[in-house]
Amino acid sequence: MALDVGLREYIHDNQESFAREIVKLVAHPSVSAKRQGQEECAEAVKRMVEQAGGQAELLRLDGAPPLVYGEVKSTKSDRTILFYNHYDVQPEEPLELWKSPPFKAEIRDGRMYGRGVSDDKGHLVARLKVIESYVRVNGEPPCNVKFCFEGEEEVGSPHLEQYVEKYQDHFKSDALLWEYGSIDPQGRPIVSLGVKGMIYAEFTIRSLTQDAHSSLAAALPNPVWRLVRMLNLIKDENDRILIPGWYDKVKELADDELKVLEEAPSEAEALLSTYDARGFAGEMSALEAKKALVTGPTANIAGIWAGYTGPGSKTVLPSVVHCKMDFRLVPNQEPQELLRMLRGYLTGKGFADVQIEPMTVEPAAAEASSIPKATARMRVKHILVRKLKLSS
Amino acid sequence: MALDVGLREYIHDNQESFAREIVKLVAHPSVSAKRQGQEECAEAVKRMVEQAGGQAELLRLDGAPPLVYGEVKSTKSDRTILFYNHYDVQPEEPLELWKSPPFKAEIRDGRMYGRGVSDDKGHLVARLKVIESYVRVNGEPPCNVKFCFEGEEEVGSPHLEQYVEKYQDHFKSDALLWEYGSIDPQGRPIVSLGVKGMIYAEFTIRSLTQDAHSSLAAALPNPVWRLVRMLNLIKDENDRILIPGWYDKVKELADDELKVLEEAPSEAEALLSTYDARGFAGEMSALEAKKALVTGPTANIAGIWAGYTGPGSKTVLPSVVHCKMDFRLVPNQEPQELLRMLRGYLTGKGFADVQIEPMTVEPAAAEASSIPKATARMRVKHILVRKLKLSS
Numbered sequence: 001m002a003l004d005v006g007l008r009e010y011i012h013d014n015q016e017s018f019a020r021e022i023v024k025l026v027a028h029p030s031v032s033a034k035r036q037g038q039e040e041c042a043e044a045v046k047r048m049v050e051q052a053g054g055q056a057e058l059l060r061l062d063g064a065p066p067l068v069y070g071e072v073k074s075t076k077s078d079r080t081i082l083f084y085n086h087y088d089v090q091p092e093e094p095l096e097l098w099k100s101p102p103f104k105a106e107i108r109d110g111r112m113y114g115r116g117v118s119d120d121k122g123h124l125v126a127r128l129k130v131i132e133s134y135v136r137v138n139g140e141p142p143c144n145v146k147f148c149f150e151g152e153e154e155v156g157s158p159h160l161e162q163y164v165e166k167y168q169d170h171f172k173s174d175a176l177l178w179e180y181g182s183i184d185p186q187g188r189p190i191v192s193l194g195v196k197g198m199i200y201a202e203f204t205i206r207s208l209t210q211d212a213h214s215s216l217a218a219a220l221p222n223p224v225w226r227l228v229r230m231l232n233l234i235k236d237e238n239d240r241i242l243i244p245g246w247y248d249k250v251k252e253l254a255d256d257e258l259k260v261l262e263e264a265p266s267e268a269e270a271l272l273s274t275y276d277a278r279g280f281a282g283e284m285s286a287l288e289a290k291k292a293l294v295t296g297p298t299a300n301i302a303g304i305w306a307g308y309t310g311p312g313s314k315t316v317l318p319s320v321v322h323c324k325m326d327f328r329l330v331p332n333q334e335p336q337e338l339l340r341m342l343r344g345y346l347t348g349k350g351f352a353d354v355q356i357e358p359m360t361v362e363p364a365a366a367e368a369s370s371i372p373k374a375t376a377r378m379r380v381k382h383i384l385v386r387k388l389k390l391s392s
Numbered sequence: 393m394a395l396d397v398g399l400r401e402y403i404h405d406n407q408e409s410f411a412r413e414i415v416k417l418v419a420h421p422s423v424s425a426k427r428q429g430q431e432e433c434a435e436a437v438k439r440m441v442e443q444a445g446g447q448a449e450l451l452r453l454d455g456a457p458p459l460v461y462g463e464v465k466s467t468k469s470d471r472t473i474l475f476y477n478h479y480d481v482q483p484e485e486p487l488e489l490w491k492s493p494p495f496k497a498e499i500r501d502g503r504m505y506g507r508g509v510s511d512d513k514g515h516l517v518a519r520l521k522v523i524e525s526y527v528r529v530n531g532e533p534p535c536n537v538k539f540c541f542e543g544e545e546e547v548g549s550p551h552l553e554q555y556v557e558k559y560q561d562h563f564k565s566d567a568l569l570w571e572y573g574s575i576d577p578q579g580r581p582i583v584s585l586g587v588k589g590m591i592y593a594e595f596t597i598r599s600l601t602q603d604a605h606s607s608l609a610a611a612l613p614n615p616v617w618r619l620v621r622m623l624n625l626i627k628d629e630n631d632r633i634l635i636p637g638w639y640d641k642v643k644e645l646a647d648d649e650l651k652v653l654e655e656a657p658s659e660a661e662a663l664l665s666t667y668d669a670r671g672f673a674g675e676m677s678a679l680e681a682k683k684a685l686v687t688g689p690t691a692n693i694a695g696i697w698a699g700y701t702g703p704g705s706k707t708v709l710p711s712v713v714h715c716k717m718d719f720r721l722v723p724n725q726e727p728q729e730l731l732r733m734l735r736g737y738l739t740g741k742g743f744a745d746v747q748i749e750p751m752t753v754e755p756a757a758a759e760a761s762s763i764p765k766a767t768a769r770m771r772v773k774h775i776l777v778r779k780l781k782l783s784s
Contacts, residue, residue, distance in 0.1 A: 032704070033702065033703055033704025033705060033706065034702070034703055034704065090706050090707075090708075091700060091702050091703075091704070091706050093700060093701070093702055093706075094603075097602070097603065154705075154706075155704055155705060156705070196607065198707075200705045200707070202705075207669060207670075208667040208668065208669055209667055209668040210489070210667065211486075211489065212667055214690075214692045214694055214718050214720075215588070215685075215690075215720060216663060216685070217673070217690045217691075217692035217718075217720070218673075218681075218684040218685045218688040218690050218720065219660055219663055219672050219673060219676065219681035219682075219684055219685050220663060220667060220669055220672065220673060221669060221670075221671070221672070221673045221674075222673065222692060222693055224693040224696055225623075225627060225673075225693060228620050228623045228624055228693075229624065229629065231617075231620045232620055232621065232624045235617060237621065268611055271608060271611055271612060275600040275601055275602065275604055275612060275711070276600065276601040277599060277600055277612055277613055278599070278613070278745075279613070280611050280612065280613070281609070281610075281611060281612060281613045281614065281617075282613075284611065289610070289611035290611075292610040292611055293607075293608070293610045293611050296610040298606075298607075298609045298610050299609075300606045300609035300614060300709055301614055301616040301617060301620075301698070301699065301710070302606055302699050302700055302705075302706060302707060302708050302709070302710070303698065303699035303700040303701045303706070303708070303710070304616055304696055304697065304698050304699065304701075304713070305696065305697045305698075305701040306693070306695065306696050306697075307693065307694050307695035307696065307716070308483060308485060308694055308695040308716060309485070309695045309696075309697040309714070309716075310425065310426070310483050310485050311425055311426055312424070312425025312426065312483070312547055312751065313425060313546075313547060313548070313592045313594075313694075313716065313718075313751040313752060314425060314482050314483050314485075314546075314694060314695070314716075315482070315590075315592070315694060315718050316482075316694050316695070317692055317694070318693070318694070318695070319667070321696070322701070324699070324700060324701075324705065324706075326606050326609075326705075326707050328606075328607060328609070328610065359704065359705045360705060
């Protein structure tokens, strides 16, 4: 499906109307973490598939938002390509950092700003529009095209496996194109050879049944101090995770992998200037940071909150503290095993009372050698790919 | 001004209408930390003074909310008593912990719930109503009565000193009754022999210009980890503040003071059950906790926030973290000196970049031997008292 001249022209002439379709889709506040606006957004995506000349239906599963399935048939080939994208987005907070409303996409200086413009509504629309354009210019596409648009990617795709199980026939295909693609600041296309896994969990420590006046801090325990001590046990100043065994199964890079890594352009330096950071985490060198981005397990604090967070002062002793963490995992690290290690470690250090609520528990996806590496992402997506292979 | 039988009866018969006056005052969201609703609340308090048979005016100072001054004159004595109360309140957050709206006071099981019911609108109304009742039953009060109702107590009374300076004559009096009084769970009245001082400050660490995707945590620094390390340097597991010199000037209790303390009933055990705490901070004993409540400096985390704090998960690397702390100070600790110690200590430990914004900086108030100890609170209030002594 090379982009011939007529097709290029068509796309060029219709660019503005395509952009408006992204704006329309962004207007749906389909935040999966809040189970919000998913039904309406799925309906809008379904109409967009039909607009592209395809047939669409909303697949259903109890307790899950609809999965939009679509297809554009071809008599030119019996081969099928499947596109995966998602119509849900990350929460829009913190609101004060938006210059324009998150769900009202706005174009400033040639860039579009809005929640999901990049991840993943922009890609979703781009793929539909390239098929639509092809059909308008050339008629039937050169092979069958299928679409799988799910609504829970941003919360770890908890129902994707069941969807694929239930609707096996729908997803039969010969190739799968994953959610996104990007270029680096120099315009070079990036091909991902795998994706890290993740444990995302919320930690809660409650010391009192209700908030107290802070004068009582002389006698009553403060859960924030306790969390500070707990967090301090998880990672050291050099950014090394202190949980015993955490790195045991980490596979060292093979010589050829290391060679590819060293020869590849680095985005590390560019990161420092983009975010105006004084240096890399744990005082790493640029080369170490480059390697860590590809091969390093992480322990990140994604959110923390307790007590009074408004303007001015309030003398309060908070009763409870919450913290969200994501641990990125590399090949061979088994997330359930690590989660047990984490619990065991904290219990051993006297933090048995800390409530740990895992939200995403997914292994890395680079080791599945039978699967085209560039398309693999997480285990659930592996399953999608594996089932496609088995059934096609 | 003993409570004679007629007065008791009058108060008893009017109890419900007095309670409604508290409800009316609570309806004003006069949160000084947010500079909100102060003007309207001051007007309402002024009307209440007039209703009590007194004369009232709103004193003004640039950049400050009005101070409500009131007086009820007497020809029976040339002596004057001054009541100090405040009409501002603490912020109402966190909203989800309120069973009824904070600014719509509600009576449940014989108790009134609403922001400021206890601190300090309930006391303010009670004092006005006792004077009003006296006047209605007995005519003129036995001495001149003055009222000083300020609107910034909850943010450290930043303008009270200037107010007293500007309106010296208004505040001339022979005795001062401070904002509150309370009874313990056994019904015993509590007499305070001093009040701790305070440093309240907000700490901010910014590592990035904007939030990043948490996959970049492999290379980019996270300010929350940095704050965790900083906080861990401030206090140890035994609840001991680690800043060198912090305790140097703390005056040991004299034998007679210690004796009073040991003989006094303890509220420490009751605190554990009220808040359902597993034990005291730093594994203190009940006696240690009792002493700490009266004589212990504290380092409390009143608020902390960064990154995503909503439901579900968001994979974000926060660019900035904030933390509010209050340090309670005991006699002889000099707050400005301690603030310098704190800054110096953090700088020495490599945290020179941490932004520290002091909001309240007040010494303790028990050492001023020339002032009736039971009425002293903070330095600004000392000044009020001192000026009264000088000018009366």
